[in-house]
Amino acid sequence: MSTKRHARLFGAVTAVAVSVAGAALAGGPASAAEASPPVQVLTIGDSIMNGFGLPQGEDWPSLLGEAENWSVTNAACDGAGVLQVGNANECDSDFAGIIDANSSLEPDLVIFEGSSNDFGLSNSELLTATISELQTIKADFPGAEIVGFSTLWGYTDPPAQLADIDSQVQQAVEQVGGTYIDIGQPFSGHPELMQASDVHPTAAGQAILASAIQADLQPVVVALDKARAASSNVVPLGVLERLHAS
Numbered sequence: 001m002s003t004k005r006h007a008r009l010f011g012a013v014t015a016v017a018v019s020v021a022g023a024a025l026a027g028g029p030a031s032a033a034e035a036s037p038p039v040q041v042l043t044i045g046d047s048i049m050n051g052f053g054l055p056q057g058e059d060w061p062s063l064l065g066e067a068e069n070w071s072v073t074n075a076a077c078d079g080a081g082v083l084q085v086g087n088a089n090e091c092d093s094d095f096a097g098i099i100d101a102n103s104s105l106e107p108d109l110v111i112f113e114g115s116s117n118d119f120g121l122s123n124s125e126l127l128t129a130t131i132s133e134l135q136t137i138k139a140d141f142p143g144a145e146i147v148g149f150s151t152l153w154g155y156t157d158p159p160a161q162l163a164d165i166d167s168q169v170q171q172a173v174e175q176v177g178g179t180y181i182d183i184g185q186p187f188s189g190h191p192e193l194m195q196a197s198d199v200h201p202t203a204a205g206q207a208i209l210a211s212a213i214q215a216d217l218q219p220v221v222v223a224l225d226k227a228r229a230a231s232s233n234v235v236p237l238g239v240l241e242r243l244h245a246s
Helices: 003-026 060-068 095-101 123-140 161-175 203-230 239-245
Strands: 040-044 071-074 109-113 145-149 179-181
Touching: 040 060, 040 095, 060 071, 060 203, 095 123, 109 123, 109 161, 123 145, 123 161, 145 161, 145 203, 161 179, 179 203
Parallel strands: 040 071, 040 109, 109 145, 145 179
Antiparallel strands: none
């Protein structure tokens, strides 16, 4: 371990010890977990993200939140896209409307994913709208880390426009200082991971997706942990391990 890393870890451990001691003297909560709220996450996407056809809690954002001890607001909507309006019984809007509906939240992390629901629409219009939506996310949640994900497809070869939509998301996310992650096509060649519709993953598929995304997000998670630790007097449980690994 480098001297600088050791110093950071020593400082973090010292902050925890001082906070715990102070809380004990004051008769307040003595654990770092009690003193630090969980990471607040907002996810914006389509029916794959919201776990269409599955019991509540089996969508990958919920599985990821459980694994990371995060508080997740999954605002994904069946049928919605950057321009495509989603199910009237769920959101009855495109991603712009979903962002507006959740503007009162104060997330630490916002995840935005491209959608195949926008296939067939004008790429120039999609790019303009994607840039606008990411700028709104930045304005509404100025303190949040922003992550953009590539568009998911099923077990067959994806249509050519998928690459265009991925490029649009990447451009828009990077323009606002966010991180773009190409999560690939984990269901490619695996029809057993798809529901009968061939569009939506099974519970097993969602679990595989959650695991892959958790691994892809680790650099962002470490940076988020460090920022939260630096802005408070305590370090949440589990953060010291990640600081050590970084």
